[in-house]
Amino acid sequence: MIKNLISKIGFLLFISAPVGVVAQDDSGGSSASDLAKQLANPVASLISVPLQNNFEFNVGPNEGFKYLLNVQPVIPMSLSENWNLISRTIVPIVSQSDVFVDGQSDSGMGDIAQSLFFSPKEPTEGGLVWGVGPVLLLPTATNDALGAHVWGAGPNAVFLKLKGQLTYGALINHMWSYAGDGNPLSASFVQPFFTYATPSGSSYTIAAENTQSWLNDIFTGFIGVYYAKVTKLGKQMIQLGGGPKVYYGNSPLNPDWGLRLNLILLYPKS
Numbered sequence: 001m002i003k004n005l006i007s008k009i010g011f012l013l014f015i016s017a018p019v020g021v022v023a024q025d026d027s028g029g030s031s032a033s034d035l036a037k038q039l040a041n042p043v044a045s046l047i048s049v050p051l052q053n054n055f056e057f058n059v060g061p062n063e064g065f066k067y068l069l070n071v072q073p074v075i076p077m078s079l080s081e082n083w084n085l086i087s088r089t090i091v092p093i094v095s096q097s098d099v100f101v102d103g104q105s106d107s108g109m110g111d112i113a114q115s116l117f118f119s120p121k122e123p124t125e126g127g128l129v130w131g132v133g134p135v136l137l138l139p140t141a142t143n144d145a146l147g148a149h150v151w152g153a154g155p156n157a158v159f160l161k162l163k164g165q166l167t168y169g170a171l172i173n174h175m176w177s178y179a180g181d182g183n184p185l186s187a188s189f190v191q192p193f194f195t196y197a198t199p200s201g202s203s204y205t206i207a208a209e210n211t212q213s214w215l216n217d218i219f220t221g222f223i224g225v226y227y228a229k230v231t232k233l234g235k236q237m238i239q240l241g242g243g244p245k246v247y248y249g250n251s252p253l254n255p256d257w258g259l260r261l262n263l264i265l266l267y268p269k270s
Helices: 032-038
Strands: 047-059 064-071 074-078 083-097 105-109 112-120 128-138 150-163 166-180 186-197 202-213 218-233 236-249 257-267
Touching: 112 150, 128 166, 202 236, 218 257
Parallel strands: none
Antiparallel strands: 047 064, 047 074, 047 257, 064 083, 074 083, 083 105, 083 112, 112 128, 128 150, 150 166, 166 186, 186 202, 202 218, 218 236, 236 257
16 A cells, blocks of 8 residues: 555655746846845746755655665756746666565665746736646656556646745646556645845755645655755856755654755756
8 A cells, every 4th residue: 555655645745846946137147145135036048957955864664774866957048138948857876675575675766757848038017927737647656656657637727926036836737647557646835935145145945846646645745945055166166055954744754854955957048
């Protein structure tokens, strides 16, 4: 029973959107302060490659350990004078032990998630930024324990407000399965976030990631508190950050707690 749950809710942990991956601002600014503010906005015109490292402790009834690396290239494309298309691909690499059975280890690639956002290039007069599009699930897992074994699709949307150094909003999506040999999927994901970016290029974020699996009435979520800093590694602009995660909900696969460490490669306009 526990192992079957991964096919219904586990993949949703792979498609959670990291707060601060790309930005709406087309001003071309590339200072640390500019990038810190841009990185709080998940739809826009900054190419980035986030490497999101997640360490999960005391996972499930066997108190196992899980390491999840999400490789998440974000590529914006200009469709017209007023519209952007943002592609965000999430490739999960997983290594876990004692999660399903004591003494059992699993490792490999999980299911790839592909999100597309159609977004106006400029915020509304009130400072509202938004993007909508599809989210797709591809059954690419290399290990039976790491994927849902289904093809999935659904709507994807993000809404946020820019107010000085503050950015706050939410990402929402819903996924249904439509093919494959795994258990059927119908699940909703909601991620509210709040980020304060300082003039020095630092940022502070509070974000929650919540998933409701409707077919088996399982809810899982966590809240994280993160610090990040834009800096240079040689000539490469990067953002380094991380912080703790605390879990809640009724999923038997929930860890007690976790730690997220991010390295984001940034490619601002020259």
